[in-house]
Amino acid sequence: MKESSGGRHTIRDVAKAAGVSISTASNALNGTGRTNAETREKVRRIAEEIGFRPNALARGLLTKRSHAIGMLTNDTYGRLTLPMASGVSEVLVDHGVSLFLCATNNNPRLAKLHLEALLDRQVDGIIFTATRIDLEPPPELTKLRIPVVYVFAQGPSDSVSFHPDDAQGARLAVEHLQRLGRSRILHITGEQNYRAACIRAEAYRELVGPTAEVMFGDWSEEWGHAAIETVFSRSGAKPDAIFCGSDEIARGVIDALRDRNISIPDDIAVVGFDNWEVVSRQTRPPLTTVDMELKELGHRAGLAILGLSKGETVAPGVERLPCTLVIRRSADQPGQA
Template sequence: MKNTGDRRRTIYDVAKAAGVSISTASNALNGTGRTNAETRERVRRVAEEIGFRPNALARGLLSKRSHAIGMLTNDTYGRLTLPMAAGVSEVLVDHGVSVFLCATNNDPRLAQLHLEALLDRQVDGIIFTATRLDLEPPVQLSRLPIPVVYVFAEGPADSVTFFPDDEQGARLAVDHLKELGRSRILHITGPKDYLAARIRAQSYLDACGDGAEAMFGDWSEEWGHEAVQTVFARPGPKPDAIFCGSDEIARGVIDALRDLNVEIPTDVAVVGFDNWEVVARQTRPPLTTIDMELKELGHRAGLAILSLSKGEPVPAGITRLPCRLVVRQSCGSPLQSD
């Protein structure tokens, strides 16, 4: 009963092949009405065999849903958004929901055009995501007639928002270094005007106490390299561990330590933050780092927007998801006492 022709199969073809009425075939495929289990299974099997695909527009008119959601992001390169989008898609695909990913490039006009296009497509909801926790959306999303979920971005007080737990992630890094016997831990991180950088730095300072030093700069290898040169040019004791606010900074730190003939991890252990695998796995030695679980953030955001689009309640407020320590070779084994 395979479809060998070029003509698009319709519900009429399914009903005829299954020996049922059109309404029964429709009810069986849409899970409505009182069709018995045996008939539903037969109709669905026949539909698959003849190559019938339900019309998405007609299905949307019946359910009053488009079975699509939009993702707006300012993340031009996709470093953060693509793993999150993969997580969103994973939880939505089994529900027949598609995801439209739109990059705004931090351009309010482009963001407005994307938003209008998504609304024209009558998407069931929107997920807004960004490259920093404290970035406000470039367009007004709080008054839309559809639900909005925020992930890795700031939303209104009554919104559904998902963040990585930066405080817990920084504590994981410091605790790991302490367990390895490191006591002079330096923190080199990104710009102070980034909320994530401030949260991680404060968690580090709380854990390390007196003598702890957090150095703020750029999210770049160049800054990591420069910071190490500055610290090792100063008189006095040198750090035996460096906790970096990003994997890019960590790679610059490792390059600078190597230039100074400092052994890693024998003399100085290094931990990054991000688990950007294309960077972390290629450093020498491979980088121990903190994974923000971006795909899990996407899972949670996808489930939330799915529930909201069905009219189901989802608790408002910020949900912080725990980070994960990924151990590689840049920290080594516990130090042996003399």
């Protein structure tokens, strides 16, 4: 088996070995055109034997489909995008599509650099992720000739976006607490300039009514602690349940309550948001929390960009994927309360 170039076999080698022309070899391998069943089998057998794999660059150059998609993300460290990205990757690899990872570090210059590189590489589509409310997707994105899918972020109105259903997730948490018979439910959450925080707070308010109280802060454990300080240093009735905007906040809350010898969930039940297992499994007691099904979100986004890149149409707008409630001891089943 001699090789014609650079160590890898080309379709030329296959054709020569099979005693056919390059076009016939191509047709036989791809099942296109008309080929005799016998020659088709022969070509395929030989290709298999010498381990021929088509050069993706050459194919992409000609077909205008690179079978690669790019993912722009501003949050490399976060626990949001990465499980999601792994979901995307899972779907793509099954379709022979590869994923470019572009970490923009919230730097517009870097975002632009990455975007240009992706276009130079003729990617078939782009997934854009960003979590901050004030971080608008780069306007260049809307003018591309390739499809773009937004996750966590909001594109223009006719674009395709996927978000967790924050409102439904919040309702899951609050309704669970209400079923436990809790009537004074407090909401401690993160920064008000995150859209997700506002949506959850709104859903909470609707269910809880006039006694609702939302404490915005940041997404840290420390803030959970501080919020409990505040609540217990002021007069008035204390809550009998706390719905937290993240597992980290919930962890701070739980630790602060334990310091005060308040029993969880007997005196106060606690529910978190994220199901970040490294936190939610390790609080004492373990945390009941809302799971955003990030991997599934990635699957859906992956399928959407695949479809779009093939020219299929996908319903525009924000699709909100349902969250699930993971019940652990910090807010038990109704029967056990």
